[in-house]
Amino acid sequence: MKSSSTVFLAAFIALSASWAGFVLVPQLQLGRADQAETVPSKDKYPIARPGLAAQGAEVYRSLGCVYCHSQQVGQQGVTVEVVLLDAGTNATTTLTAIGKVKLELNKPETLTGLPKQIAQVDDIAGSDALVKAITGVGGKVEVNVIPTGADISRGWGKRRTVAQDYIFDSVVQPGTRRAGPDLANVGSRLADPNWQLNHLYAPKSTVKDSTMPAYRFLFEKRKIGKIPSADALKLTGDSAPLAGYEIVPTEKAHALVAYLLSLRADAPLWESPVTPPPAAAPATNSVAAK
Amino acid sequence: MTATSTPSPTQIDSSCRLPLFTLFSGAAVWLVLSSVFGLAASMTFHKPDMFADCAVGTYGRAYPAWSHLLVYGFAIPSGLGVGLWLLARLGRVEVAKPFLIAVGAKLWHLGVLVGLVAIMNGQTSGYEWFELPRYAAVILFLAFVLMAIWVFVTYTRRNEEALYPSQWFVLASLFWFPWIFSTATLLLQIFPVRGVVQSSVAWWFSGNLLNVWLTLSGLAATFYLLPKLTNRPLQSHYLAMFVFWTVLIFGTWTGIPMHSPLPAWMSTLSSAATVMMIVPMLAVGSIVFLTTIGAKTDCRGGSLCFSKFGVLSFNLATLAAAIAACPAVARVTDFTWFAHGHTTLRLYGFFAMTMFAAIYHILPRVSGVEICPRRTKSHFWLAMIGTLLLAVPMIIGGIKQGLKLADVSAPFLDSTKAAMLGFRIGTLGEVLIAIGALIFLANVLLSILSHYRAIAKTAFADATAIQPAEVKL
Amino acid sequence: MNADPKQPCSATNEAEPTATTTAMPVWLLSLMVTLLFLSAWYFDLYGGWFEPKVYAPYRSIAHVDGLQPRKSGEEWRSRGKVLYESNCALCHNPDGAGKPSQGPPLAGSEWVLTTGANRLIHIPLVGLAGPIKVKGQDWNLNMAAMGAMYTDQQLADLLSYVRNAWGNKAPVVTAEQVKQARVEIGNRSQAYTADELMKIAE
Numbered sequence: 001m002k003s004s005s006t007v008f009l010a011a012f013i014a015l016s017a018s019w020a021g022f023v024l025v026p027q028l029q030l031g032r033a034d035q036a037e038t039v040p041s042k043d044k045y046p047i048a049r050p051g052l053a054a055q056g057a058e059v060y061r062s063l064g065c066v067y068c069h070s071q072q073v074g075q076q077g078v079t080v081e082v083v084l085l086d087a088g089t090n091a092t093t094t095l096t097a098i099g100k101v102k103l104e105l106n107k108p109e110t111l112t113g114l115p116k117q118i119a120q121v122d123d124i125a126g127s128d129a130l131v132k133a134i135t136g137v138g139g140k141v142e143v144n145v146i147p148t149g150a151d152i153s154r155g156w157g158k159r160r161t162v163a164q165d166y167i168f169d170s171v172v173q174p175g176t177r178r179a180g181p182d183l184a185n186v187g188s189r190l191a192d193p194n195w196q197l198n199h200l201y202a203p204k205s206t207v208k209d210s211t212m213p214a215y216r217f218l219f220e221k222r223k224i225g226k227i228p229s230a231d232a233l234k235l236t237g238d239s240a241p242l243a244g245y246e247i248v249p250t251e252k253a254h255a256l257v258a259y260l261l262s263l264r265a266d267a268p269l270w271e272s273p274v275t276p277p278p279a280a281a282p283a284t285n286s287v288a289a290k
Numbered sequence: 291m292t293a294t295s296t297p298s299p300t301q302i303d304s305s306c307r308l309p310l311f312t313l314f315s316g317a318a319v320w321l322v323l324s325s326v327f328g329l330a331a332s333m334t335f336h337k338p339d340m341f342a343d344c345a346v347g348t349y350g351r352a353y354p355a356w357s358h359l360l361v362y363g364f365a366i367p368s369g370l371g372v373g374l375w376l377l378a379r380l381g382r383v384e385v386a387k388p389f390l391i392a393v394g395a396k397l398w399h400l401g402v403l404v405g406l407v408a409i410m411n412g413q414t415s416g417y418e419w420f421e422l423p424r425y426a427a428v429i430l431f432l433a434f435v436l437m438a439i440w441v442f443v444t445y446t447r448r449n450e451e452a453l454y455p456s457q458w459f460v461l462a463s464l465f466w467f468p469w470i471f472s473t474a475t476l477l478l479q480i481f482p483v484r485g486v487v488q489s490s491v492a493w494w495f496s497g498n499l500l501n502v503w504l505t506l507s508g509l510a511a512t513f514y515l516l517p518k519l520t521n522r523p524l525q526s527h528y529l530a531m532f533v534f535w536t537v538l539i540f541g542t543w544t545g546i547p548m549h550s551p552l553p554a555w556m557s558t559l560s561s562a563a564t565v566m567m568i569v570p571m572l573a574v575g576s577i578v579f580l581t582t583i584g585a586k587t588d589c590r591g592g593s594l595c596f597s598k599f600g601v602l603s604f605n606l607a608t609l610a611a612a613i614a615a616c617p618a619v620a621r622v623t624d625f626t627w628f629a630h631g632h633t634t635l636r637l638y639g640f641f642a643m644t645m646f647a648a649i650y651h652i653l654p655r656v657s658g659v660e661i662c663p664r665r666t667k668s669h670f671w672l673a674m675i676g677t678l679l680l681a682v683p684m685i686i687g688g689i690k691q692g693l694k695l696a697d698v699s700a701p702f703l704d705s706t707k708a709a710m711l712g713f714r715i716g717t718l719g720e721v722l723i724a725i726g727a728l729i730f731l732a733n734v735l736l737s738i739l740s741h742y743r744a745i746a747k748t749a750f751a752d753a754t755a756i757q758p759a760e761v762k763l
Numbered sequence: 764m765n766a767d768p769k770q771p772c773s774a775t776n777e778a779e780p781t782a783t784t785t786a787m788p789v790w791l792l793s794l795m796v797t798l799l800f801l802s803a804w805y806f807d808l809y810g811g812w813f814e815p816k817v818y819a820p821y822r823s824i825a826h827v828d829g830l831q832p833r834k835s836g837e838e839w840r841s842r843g844k845v846l847y848e849s850n851c852a853l854c855h856n857p858d859g860a861g862k863p864s865q866g867p868p869l870a871g872s873e874w875v876l877t878t879g880a881n882r883l884i885h886i887p888l889v890g891l892a893g894p895i896k897v898k899g900q901d902w903n904l905n906m907a908a909m910g911a912m913y914t915d916q917q918l919a920d921l922l923s924y925v926r927n928a929w930g931n932k933a934p935v936v937t938a939e940q941v942k943q944a945r946v947e948i949g950n951r952s953q954a955y956t957a958d959e960l961m962k963i964a965e
Contacts, residue, residue, distance in 0.1 A: 003453070004445065004461055011462045014538035015469055015498075021543065021559065022494040023473060026552070029815035031487040040832050041842065041916070062412030064350020070625055074549045077820050078830060085840070123829035131833075142840060145830050149820075150621075153698040161551045162818050167485035171416040174489055174551050178625040178695065181702050203338075211706050213334055213349060214342035271816040273830040276845060299777055380779055455782060517780035526785035536795070554811035554819045562802035569795045576788065617809075 030163045038267045041276075045267040048168040049259070056259025059252050061171050063215070070175030071184045073157030073265065076149035078273070082119040082127045087111045088138035097133040115142075144275040155189060156182045158266040159274035165265040180212055187263040194234065196257040197249050202239035218253040221245055296382040296449040303655045305384035306375050309391035309437075310656050311738050313371035314649055316399040318731040320363025321642075323406075325724035327356040332720050335713040346410050354421035355409050360637060361419060361499070362430065363402045366467070367395065368645040369507035370434075373460035374441045375652050376514055380457050381448025387440045394437035401429030417478055417488075419496035424479040431471055438464045455530035459510035462538065463503055470498045486551050497545015497560070500633065501567070501611075504641045505537050508604065509574065511648040512597055516578060519594040519651075520587045525580035533573045540566040544611075547629075548620035564615035571608040574601065591667025596647035599674050603639025607632045610685060622696050627709055628688030635681035638723060643673060646730060653734065657741035661733050669733070672726035679719030687712020839935060843924025846917060850909060851925075859929040866904065867897040870929035879965035880936045883922060884944040887911070890954030906954065915941040 035044045049057065060066075087094045091111055099106025102119060110118055121127050127143045134141040147159045161184050166172045175182075190196060195206055201219050203210040219233070224246045232246035241247055249257075268274045297305075331352035333340050341347030378385050385391065405422030408414070414421040422430070442464055445457070474495040477483050483491060517524040524530065543563035550557050578601045589595035610632035614623045623629070646669070654660050687709035694705035811817030814824055821827045848857055854866030861868035869875050874897060875883060887910025894903045910918050915938040922941075926933035947963075 007453075007458045007461045008465055010535060010538055011465045014542050015466065017539075018494065018498070018542035019469075019473065022490050022546065022556065023477065025813075026487045026490040026556065027483055029553070030485060031483050033485060061416040062414065063345070063348065064354055064414060066416060066418075067350055067353050072549065072551045074624075075820055076621070080830065123826075124831065124833055125829055128833075140840070143833070145832070150696050150698055154702070160818060163486040163551060163553070163815070166489075166551060169485070171482075172486055172488040173416050174486070176418065176547055176625065176629065177627070179706060207703070209703060211335070211338055211703065213338040213340075215348070216342040217345050270831065271818055271821075271827060273827065273832075275832065276842065382779075454779065514780060517782075524780055524782040526787075527782040528784065528787045529791075530782060532787055532791070548819075552818075553813075553815045554809060554817050554821070555806075555813045557819065558806050558810040562805055566795075566798055566802060569791065569798060572794070573791055576791065580785075 033164060033167050035167075036164050036269065039270050039273065040268075043267065045269065046165060046168055049262050052255050052258040053262040054170065054259075055251075056255035056257065056262075057170055059256040060259055061173065063256075065183075066173040066175045068177060068179035068212075070178050070182045071263065072161045072174040073151045073159070073182060073184045074149055075147045075152060075160035075272075078145060078147050080121045080123055080127055081117045081144045081146055082121065082130050083115050083142050083144060084110070084118045084134065084139065085115040085142055086140035087114060088134075088140075090137065093137045094134065094139050097137045098130065101129045101133050142275075145273045147272075147274055151182060154181075157185045159268070159272045161265045162269060162272045164269055164271070183260065183263055184265045185263065187261045188266065191261060193257050193261060196260055197233055197253060198235060198239075200253060200256065201233055201247060201249075202235065205235060205237065205239040215253075218250055218256065220248045220250055222248055297384050299379060299655070302378050302382070302384055303375075305388055306378055306652075307656050307741075308388045309374060309385065309395060310371050310652065312392045312395040312399075313367045313374075314653065314734050315738060316395065316402075317364045317368040317371070317645075318727075318734040320359045320367075320399075320402060321727045322724070322731050324356050324359030324363060325720065325727045327352045327359065329717070329720050329724060331356055332713065332717040335710070336717065345412065351410055351412065351414070354414050354418075355406060357419060358405055358409055358421050359402070362405065362422065363399075365504060365507075365637070365641055365645070366434075367398060368649060369463065369504070369641075370437060370441070371395075372511050372645060372648040372652065373463060373507060374437075374444065375648075375656070376456050376510055377441060377445045377448075377460055380450065380454045380514075381445055382450040383444060383448045385440075386443040386447060391437050391440045394433045394440075397436065398430060398433035401426050401433055404429060415479060417474075417492040417495075419499060420474055420478065420492060424475065427471070427475040427479060431468065431475060434471070435468055438468065454514075455524065455527065455534070456510040456514045458531075458534055459506045459513070462534070463506040463510070466498065466503050466506065470495050470503070489550065490546065490552060490556065493545040493547070493550070493560075495545075498542055500636060501544045502537060502541040504636065505541060505570075505604070508600065508641045508644040509533065509537070511644050512574075512601060513577070515593060515597045515644075515647055515651060516581050516601075519589075519597070520582050520585035522581050522585055525577060529573055529577050529580075533570050533577065536566070536570040536573065540570065547624055548615065548617060549624045561615040561617070561620070565612045567608050568612045571605050571612075575605050590663065591670045592663065593647040593651045595670050596643045596650065596673075599670075600640050600644035600647060603635050603643065603677070607636035607640060610635070622692035623688055624692070625695065626688035626692040626705075627684045627712060628692065631681050631684030631686075631688055634684060635677065638673070638677040639681060643677070646670075646673065649734070653737045657737045659737050659740040659744065661737055665729055665733055669726050669729040672722045672729065676719045676722030676724075676726055680716050680723065681719075683712035683715040683719075684709075687716075839920035839923040840927070842917070843920040843922070844928070846913070846921040847924055847928075851921070854906075859925070859931075861897075864904070866906070867895070867900070867902045869925055870931060872897050874960075875926055876931060876933050877965045878934070880922060880926070880934070880940055881944060882960055882963045882965050883926075884918070884936065884941055885948065885955065885960065885963055887913075887918065887922075888941075888944060888948055889951055891957075891960070892954040893956040895957040895960075908952070908954070915939075915945070 035046070037043065038045050095106050095110060098110060105118055119130055124143060131141050131143060151157060199206040200215045202214055203212040221241055222245065224244055228246055229248050231248050233249070235241070235247065266274070268276055330347050331349050334349040345351060374385065374391065405426035408423045408426060409421050413423045415423055445461065474491060477491045478488060482488060513524055513530060540563045543559055544567065546552065546557050546560035548557050548561055587594060589598065613619055614628055614632070650661060650666055690708040691705045694700050694708045809819065809822065811823060817824060817827060854862060855869050856862050859868060859870035877883060888908060890908040891906045894901060910921065913921065918941045919936045919938045923935035925931070926936065
């Protein structure tokens with residue numbers, strides 16, 4: 001190249017192309033997102049974090065938790081399950097109807113142990129024939145969309161995380177390392193605040209052989225007064241303090257735990273479909289549509 | 291110097307003295323400090339409760355301190371200093387306003403210090419490779435622009451019209467950093483964008499910083515040193531141009547990992563770009579091979595050794611990144627220490643070693659003082675073995691960790707334990723790198739001190755010499 | 764070390780390196796073109812063509828669209844089950860059999876299996892206290908307005924589920940009916956007694 005102009009032109013072309021691609025276009029596509037509706041219940045999702053949890057997000061950031069924990073769930077595939085709930089009144093009719101769609105299912109075992117999955121298809125349309133056949137003879141069937149993948153098998157989430165999950169995070173920290181488990185859904189997976197506090201104070205007391213460092217500076221060791229504090233951690237074994245002392249979480253510890261408990265990303269969205277699972281807790285952290 | 295004659299290399303080197311002393315001495319100090327934080331960070335894996343009562347030593351603060359000091363404290367100042375010297379020498383022109391560049395350097399080091407204190411206090415931004423808070427980022431930006439302007443002015447005043455490849459690389463790097471850094475500061479810290487656009491901007495910035503800026507700066511030095519030290523011409527001008535264009539066009543799209551909460555098109559583009567980086571990597575390999583083949587130069591632990599290992603590391607790191615970008619591999623290696631391993635190889639193995647090569651070449655010329663070759667040789671061996679001990683176990687450990695993570699029947703802790711041997715060896719590597727950094731610091735400081743001591747000695751001798759005219763007969 | 768600091772150690776007029784003008788090797792260019800082609804093919808397959816709503820592993824908008832739930836009219840079954848198990852099952856038991864001194868049974872309960880659902884809807888919206896006879900047994904407990912926090916649709920789903928689970932079979936409840944019941948209740952916060960409930964139309 002003969003002059004600096006060519007060099008700067010090359011640099012300008014290259015950099016503006018990637019700037020447009022990874023800064024401008026994402027901002028146009030995703031940067032003005034607001035609350036969306038879940039599918040199909042049309043609840044509003046996500047909701048912004050309440051005060052203590054928002055403070056906890058700051059604690060999370062300042063302690064650098066992102067360098068060991070990720071906050072994103074991946075997904076490798078999806079299956080659509082057809083679950084037979086009720087065989088209707090006449091077993092033979094039902095079996096014949098099912099057999100017309102899927103020959104291999106025309107056997108008595110299909111109707112035992114209901115409700116159970118009787119078929120797996122690629123998309124909802126693939127289940128239509130079976131659903132029509134079963135409901136036509138008075139049976140009850142449901143079709144579930146189940147994302148699959150290593151993260152999901154580990155119980156770290158029910159579906160992959162998408163942009164909509166992060167729009168109200170003050171600093172988005174999806175993380176790129178898993179020295180510790182993923183935290184995207186820790187609020188539904190480990191919902192007990194006492195477990196979380198104990199885990200921060202003495203990880204080995206809650207998870208055997210844990211490699212996580214202890215964060216004792218988030219807690220205060222106090223002499224027990226007339227009555228023990230309501231907040232004091234219930235610790236046993238090696239991590240328990242000496243007799244007469246109690247461990248009390250500081251504001252930061254409470255905030256951090258509130259933040260962790262607010263981490264859930266399982267509301268079914270258009271771009272990340274999942275059938276709300278019959279879990280023990282309400283399915284989502286979405287606000288119900290009025 | 292008369293009006294029409296070009297300055298001699300000696301004069302050019304003298305004009306570089308003040309800015310380079312300021313840049314390189316600060317860089318060496320930050321390198322040592324970064325090694326200290328790196329060691330503290332790695333202790334978390336051997337003794338997790340070591341910093342249970344002390345927030346500053348926890349991994350979440352020591353690790354960003356390490357990366358901040360390594361990149362902003364050591365890498366950018368040394369890259370800028372080497373680039374300045376290259377532009378001056380290749381343009382056969384004295385440095386313009388060296389005092390202002392030195393002021394910029396001092397301002398830069400102040401910004402690094404402010405960033406470090408903020409990170410230790412927990413005011414990290416939360417973005418990897420950009421942990422410093424807003425106020426420190428503004429200081430660094432202003433300092434860089436101040437320096438870059440006068441480095442560019444030096445270039446415009448050049449006496450040698452024809453451009454040598456290294457000059458293109460340095461000029462591009464002068465242009466690159468202010469744009470990516472200001473975008474990151476504006477869109478992440480001053481007017482933060484919403485949601486995952488933050489991640490996109492942050493990954494765009496770190497990809498451009500690590501895969502483009504460091505490459506530009508390091509290759510500028512490599513394309514100068516290898517021909518110079520082997521006494522051969524660079525093979526060839528067109529290959530170098532090819533490297534230049536491909537690094538710019540492909541490298542700038544790297545950075546977004548395959549697993550990300552971003553739409554599919556973004557990680558697909560980035561993975562493709564990372565694989566395309568094989569092309570400039572092979573081109574660089576060809577250039578180095580063709581230029582140095584048959585050259586009977588023994589490097590003896592000096593600049594040439596550093597530079598050759600730097601190129602080797604560059605190739606390995608780029609290849610590792612390209613392999614990890616393939617989806618089948620990414621499914622195993624994403625979220626593991628694999629990425630940390632090849633990034634370490636790029637930072638320490640390629641960039642730091644190339645900077646050492648360049649600084650050990652430049653500093654004696656600028657200070658007029660030879661650097662003890664035995665110390666340089668020890669530094670080389672320590673740095674090389676340390677880097678290999680740090681990077682390779684992390685890469686292997688990362689693969690083992692990934693295999694365990696992908697195996698859903700294995701409990702999670704198995705994956706961390708699978709990488710444990712990698713950490714143990716890695717810490718040994720950190721220790722060697724830290725000792726090497728101390729030797730580097732000693733070399734740099736002693737050069738500078740000896741230079742000024744020699745000046746003082748000459749001045750003293752001049753001042754106390756007996757004047758013949760005083761003797762009265 | 765040199766006595767004169769202004770004199771560098773090496774030659775005063777060292778030459779700077781030069782570059783040859785050998786042409787670029789063709790294999791490198793071909794490799795680049797091949798890799799570009801492969802990248803384009805990869806993007807075509809997996810890139811979702813710049814759609815912001817297409818996330819891996821989904822390949823296209825059509826692919827995601829094909830997984831959206833149908834409006835089959837039976838969603839209340841799974842939705843209602845979730846709601847029931849998160850809140851009501853604690854006292855009424857997950858299989859609707861009730862728990863002594865916690866909650867009467869709902870399976871086979873005449874209060875649940877009324878033809879019209881209006882009376883049933885009022886119970887979770889306001890609460891029920893005092894003696895009540897369920898399936899021939901006497902119960903005397905205190906139920907808070909456990910359903911007041913739900914939306915119309917949610918309560919409709921929940922009650923539809925209760926009326927059709929565990930062998931129960933009764934017409935589903937609609938959101939409209941719940942809305943109507945809320946209007947009828949107005950500002951009342953006092954829990955119903957069994958007598959007051961019987962005065963409400965079915």
